[in-house]
Amino acid sequence: MTLSPRSRRFALLGAAGFAAVALAVSPSLVAVADENTPVLRVEYESGTVDSGVAGLGVNECCGYSIDTTTLSRNGIGAVKHEVRYGDSAADGPRAESHTETIEATHFDSGDSVYYGFSVYIPSTWVFDETSEDIVFQWHNYKDSCDFKDRGPSAFLSVHTNGQWRLRYNSDSAACSTETSVVKQAQDLGAVKPGQWNDFVFKFDWSEGADGRIQVWHQTSKALGWVKVADRQGANTYNDVPTTIGYLKWGIYKPAWRTAPSNVSTRAVFHDNIAVGSTFTAVNPEGGPRGS
Ligand SMILES: [Ca+2]
Numbered sequence: 001m002t003l004s005p006r007s008r009r010f011a012l013l014g015a016a017g018f019a020a021v022a023l024a025v026s027p028s029l030v031a032v033a034d035e036n037t038p039v040l041r042v043e044y045e046s047g048t049v050d051s052g053v054a055g056l057g058v059n060e061c062c063g064y065s066i067d068t069t070t071l072s073r074n075g076i077g078a079v080k081h082e083v084r085y086g087d088s089a090a091d092g093p094r095a096e097s098h099t100e101t102i103e104a105t106h107f108d109s110g111d112s113v114y115y116g117f118s119v120y121i122p123s124t125w126v127f128d129e130t131s132e133d134i135v136f137q138w139h140n141y142k143d144s145c146d147f148k149d150r151g152p153s154a155f156l157s158v159h160t161n162g163q164w165r166l167r168y169n170s171d172s173a174a175c176s177t178e179t180s181v182v183k184q185a186q187d188l189g190a191v192k193p194g195q196w197n198d199f200v201f202k203f204d205w206s207e208g209a210d211g212r213i214q215v216w217h218q219t220s221k222a223l224g225w226v227k228v229a230d231r232q233g234a235n236t237y238n239d240v241p242t243t244i245g246y247l248k249w250g251i252y253k254p255a256w257r258t259a260p261s262n263v264s265t266r267a268v269f270h271d272n273i274a275v276g277s278t279f280t281a282v283n284p285e286g287g288p289r290g291s
Pocket residue numbers: 043044045072073074075076077078271272288
């Protein structure tokens with residue numbers, strides 16, 4: 001694995017406490033501890049919507065938008081995001097949590113990063129054949145010369161065909177225009193409401209040919225990781241180093257910006273959001289860390 005200088009710095013910062021203890025034991029333990037210690041893990045065991053994580057942000061309009069819940073992947077808690085037609089938060093129909101101010105989670109071209117999370121689609125879910133529901137985003141700022149409505153680098157949605165769909169955007173041009181962005185997508189399997197889905201994504205972020213996205217999936221009712229995607233090629237934008245990306249999870253229904261659809265309320269559940277440098281570090285399966 002290759003980590004950019006930025007990623008290496010954050011991996012060390014995130015594991016600093018553990019590393020200080022391990023140093024007294026054996027130098028060989030330090031590397032293992034660093035590698036498998038996530039720089040972020042949000043388990044919702046604190047009973048609060050920020051999970052006790054400093055800097056975790058929210059985009060919500062209303063009292064019902066974001067709440068903790070006992071419907072958890074593991075441990076005693078998870079988070080529920082709900083959006084209703086007509087809601088607006090952060091300039092859109094959404095209820096999302098985000099890591100905009102958590103520097104350790106920021107990504108940039110050249111970084112190689114694992115992400116893990118669990119997401120639950122309620123058994124009462126009515127599929128919307130007209131518009132997708134976005135449940136996780138690798139969201140980007142934009143350079144001053146990029147066009148205004150440039151989308152995120154990548155996102156996971158419940159697509160109109162009932163599939164989990166990974167969509168990702170890239171651009172080798174320094175100044176993105178509406179026609180220069182390359183949009184790609186891959187279905188990752190049928191969405192099965194009423195059960196937890198575990199995902200692990202590995203992104204080798206690049207606006208060039210050396211980019212790669214690998215995805216693994218399992219459900220709580222059928223444990224056993226299955227690799228569901230391995231896409232080589234560009235997967236992000238050509239931006240200046242200070243233009244970064246961060247994570248968002250919850251529910252975002254972009255089509256409601258302009259028109260209603262066949263559903264008027266959407267609620268989804270998330271648990272175990274993690275960022276790290278190995279699969280083990282971000283694996284959403286298993287009990288809460290430290291318990
Ligand atoms: Ca939990």
